[in-house]
Amino acid sequence: MRPFHPLYIIEAFTKIVPFIPVTLATMAGTVLIGGVLGLLLAVGKLSGKKGLSAAVDSYIYIVRCIPPIVLLFIVYYGLPELLKASGININDSGKWFFVITTFSVLFSATMAEVFRTSYEAVDKGQREAALASGLTEFQAFRRIVAPQALIVAIPNFTNALVKLMKEGSLSYTIGMIDVMGKGQLLIGMNQGSYGLETYIALALIYWTLTVVLEKILGTAELNLSRGKKNLAFGR
Template structure:
């Protein structure tokens, strides 16, 4: 679930960042409004709104009953939350790109989209990796909240096992250990990605 939410959230966050830096006042207002909304709402509340509210909204629009499973609802909710925070990360990375590089690309005849693809995007990814890594670790922990809508993820299974065996220490302790292991492995992978992204750069 976390990987799906991170991928979707990163894509939506990048689109939100583009809206925030747009010349259009309407797009800027929409981008900042979206990001501020989902950064202000508690994660648990977003999950409940998506799981219970989104089907009713879709039914009102389509006139047909729409059901959203716990997994899909969890991915959507966590993607929205991740995108709100990642949009600020991407915006900071965008501002961190030297203006001289963009001006040189424009002088050589490159268009806006070619500059985005060849100049801006690779550097945005490199500059964003450390902060995105922190957001990823937070996202891993937030997946435990999806248990409230019935998804049998790690914490939900620990709760079910505890209710049967009456041995909370063993199962919650095991869940905690697994979260720590996943976080350590993720951190190592993210550090490797950061080192790889810096290859060829001047020290």
């Protein structure tokens, strides 16, 4: 059995780090598309229309029941066939297209609940007081409800983002060369050798990214909370 080589962890780390932007870009695209879709789903859920609310609940339930890797394969192999029937050819689309499509669907289901719960966490009395003071519905939402809902949403959004990053590591299974994909390539190039060292390097990279994301969003939450307190005391 080949001995463990700690120094290869550093070598693998330096070779994988340049692919961090690929992982982050994929996450950014997913957050943008999945976030917008999640917001629309939350609006549908909060609309009070039973049919629309039931449809949203069904969507969220179905998406949550499908393992990410299964949905990725369904999109990767099934979407081109589905669109081909309509005369649309996406077989030449990059791997990123299928990855972002898949994880946007998953992320939207999570964000729909994040948006809904954060909105419902804001005291309805504040909205009613804002309307009574002469503000329009939109002004009340923008000035009173949204800032408070945002503070409530940040911790859950952080968890959703970390979950997305971990689930996104499955992208290598369809040939996406991101952080995980590069790690798998290194193991393949070494004919299976230095696998443990490579996975340790990957773990360190994902751990670092998680810490940075949590720190950034935690700081944002703290600053927004301070702003809310200062506003409350009229400072």
